[in-house]
Amino acid sequence: MPDSVLVHSPATLSNLGCGFDVLGLALAAPYDTIRLRRTATPGVCIRHLDGYNLPTDPTRNVAGVALLALLREVPEEIGFEVEITKGIMPGSGVGSSSASAAGAVVGANALLGNRFTKMELIDFAMAGEAVASGARHADNIAPAIFGGFTVVRALEPAIDIVALPAPPMWVAVVHPQIEVKTSESRKVLPAAVPLGLAVRQWANVAGLVSGFLTADYELIGRSLDDYIVEPARQALIPGLAEARKRALAAGAIGGGISGSGPSIFMLNKTEAIAQAVGEALGSVFAELGIEFKTYVGPVGTEGAKVICES
Amino acid sequence: MPDSVLVHSPATLSNLGCGFDVLGLALAAPYDTIRLRRTATPGVCIRHLDGYNLPTDPTRNVAGVALLALLREVPEEIGFEVEITKGIMPGSGVGSSSASAAGAVVGANALLGNRFTKMELIDFAMAGEAVASGARHADNIAPAIFGGFTVVRALEPAIDIVALPAPPMWVAVVHPQIEVKTSESRKVLPAAVPLGLAVRQWANVAGLVSGFLTADYELIGRSLDDYIVEPARQALIPGLAEARKRALAAGAIGGGISGSGPSIFMLNKTEAIAQAVGEALGSVFAELGIEFKTYVGPVGTEGAKVICES
Incomplete structure (x- = not known):
């Protein structure tokens, strides 16, 4: 030993x-x-x-x-x-x-x-x-x-x-330097969710797990959407919607809030795309005048x- | 053509x-x-x-x-x-x-x-x-x-x-001849579910999909449990809890309500187990004096x- x-x-x-x-x-x-x-x-x-x-x-x-x-x-x-x-x-x-x-x-x-x-x-x-x-x-x-x-x-x-x-993927993360307290990000969560929305969410969970296990990037992209938690937390993260839009335009598979925020992650097929997506994510916060850091790394x-x- | x-x-x-x-x-x-x-x-x-x-x-x-x-x-x-x-x-x-x-x-x-x-x-x-x-x-x-x-x-x-x-599996189904109207089985569903319960449900969905894709029968068995719909519908199907108990004792991987009921399905590793599980399921309804049919077939x-x- x-x-x-x-x-x-x-x-x-x-x-x-x-x-x-x-x-x-x-x-x-x-x-x-x-x-x-x-x-x-x-x-x-x-x-x-x-x-x-x-x-x-x-x-x-x-x-x-x-x-x-x-x-x-x-x-x-x-x-x-x-x-x-x-x-x-x-x-x-x-x-x-x-x-x-x-x-x-x-x-x-x-x-x-x-x-x-x-x-x-x-x-x-x-x-x-x-x-x-x-x-x-x-x-x-x-x-x-x-x-x-x-x-x-x-x-x-x-x-x-x-x-x-x-499957091989590259992650781009942007960490805007805004404080989101864990207590606050918990407080905005709904106590209960409509059954229909919960079903849509677990349909996506099933799709996402399938996508990872079959290395189907398109399926991963379609399945990442969060109908419950992200809508509740998005108001805490200015720029989230625009960041997603630019990341997808730059070629990201999909993404969302990382952990309880305020960081945002995007999954990408290649390092080059992930770099471009990282820049796209950062550009939103640069325009908002919010300090940020970006990380790009493989899964x-x-x-x-x-x-x-x- | x-x-x-x-x-x-x-x-x-x-x-x-x-x-x-x-x-x-x-x-x-x-x-x-x-x-x-x-x-x-x-x-x-x-x-x-x-x-x-x-x-x-x-x-x-x-x-x-x-x-x-x-x-x-x-x-x-x-x-x-x-x-x-x-x-x-x-x-x-x-x-x-x-x-x-x-x-x-x-x-x-x-x-x-x-x-x-x-x-x-x-x-x-x-x-x-x-x-x-x-x-x-x-x-x-x-x-x-x-x-x-x-x-x-x-x-x-x-x-x-x-x-x-x-993965290769055999299904045993019991169809008790009791009428459960679709409208009734819909009416008992909750309009909303507590977030914590929804999370447990999609954790099981993720486990079940993983279990199917990796042919992990134990994981399939652990993941089948339904925390939301079956508890709401079980009162419509007399014998459900006992049927599950006997099926598991007879070697079933796991199961639940088939469709909106009243049929009950159990997944099994082999034909022999599925036959025994089919009999175990039937025995419950025989004792309750409810007519039933059983089906056993491979996936x-x-x-x-x-x-x-x-």
Whole structure:
């Protein structure tokens, strides 16, 4: 067993299109880089090597809480020393906190001889994610652990994740620097939805899963539309409708709000299209006078992984 | 082009598990047998060679209305003479009217040199189905035309059906001879559903589609559960809960209400299990003193097809 590991843990998209709370997708980049060392001292000690000023108290840090949850299942008296270099900007809407939580437990598991299953790692990482989001969610954690395209089929009575391959695609994301509080983006959600609209939504979910599994890009594009959550949240994201319009004109397959916003993602067949789509997305916010960042990267087939150990 | 064709058109399951109004599955048997001849006389002339006393006025017969819809798109002055032998008992909950409508238009298309696409045939057949059910639905029509496992992703603005392969499975169906009026089974549906329940439902839809496409029987079994429609309709079908319990004990993968009931279907890995499950389903209604019929047949990979022509 190694004493020290270096882990890359990827950005992810959650609430993918029509798949609110269920469908997620891993990117190959950006990613967080996490070094973990096994220590004889019990507990977790965290250092951030980035400038984001995140909490280092392990009970308030997503990676820390995830590791503490894992350590509760470890009979040995050990601990972890953790150095995190965030490649994913916090609040960017591409699963920043999930990447740290998932990467930390994947690294810790390697230091423990890989004794835990991926489902157990998801459980630990969700405890960390809950610190950031206030709720146990797996829709970013699942693709961060498994890579590719994931279905969170159930969390109760047992965690049931379906990990599926995704066809080659490039993701373009724009992160407008406007604050959308998670509490606010929750509050606008409807308590109930008309049955007919719910049926249209799960018809699209069925189409989207079929499209991913048969690598049918046109079907993916037709199926991404979200009839329930995006209409409720679009008022929180100025420029969303125009951004979609320009992205589609630039050749995107389709897209929507990333996570709970304000980031917007678009799926694309090639890197060249994704670059053009990223520019198209950015142009909307430039015109609105809103600062923004864009990311372009391929869909990631792998989840968080140990890239070297010693 | 042939002057006369003989068509087999299969029974189908609709509202498959969690996939209300969206997911369907074709059986290989039972099926309707339909002979169609092209005539120089315009219009449609129907004879039933079975004892079900169905209407033969083409404007009131599902096959007749479907053929009249098709003929409106045919510039030639022609008509069809149709003989229908129903192998699928009307009202049995396995797509009896859809089989006749789908078989009729598939046969007519063969007599016209296959000039229409499958999507167009679905459109014509839906017109026929509407005579029986009062609404344009494609969830039995789609598997009757395509075979296998189907997703009705959308009917508007265009009909969009995703036809997918289904892994080898055997279906057991019990048809208790109790009347459940379509109007009644519609009336009990909720107008709106809590968002959390809708999310659980589309998580299962995503799991079910994944399970079919990856031939994962366990995943199919876990994903079939319907949180919305079956709870609303179960009071209309005495014995449903007990039937499911006995079917699962006999080895069924899972199942639910077939169509809008009162029939119940169960999916099974083998013919032997399906036979045992059919008996288990029947035993519940025997004890309740309710007449019933059971059907056992393999999933059908083909939709309605011409089996001979002259």
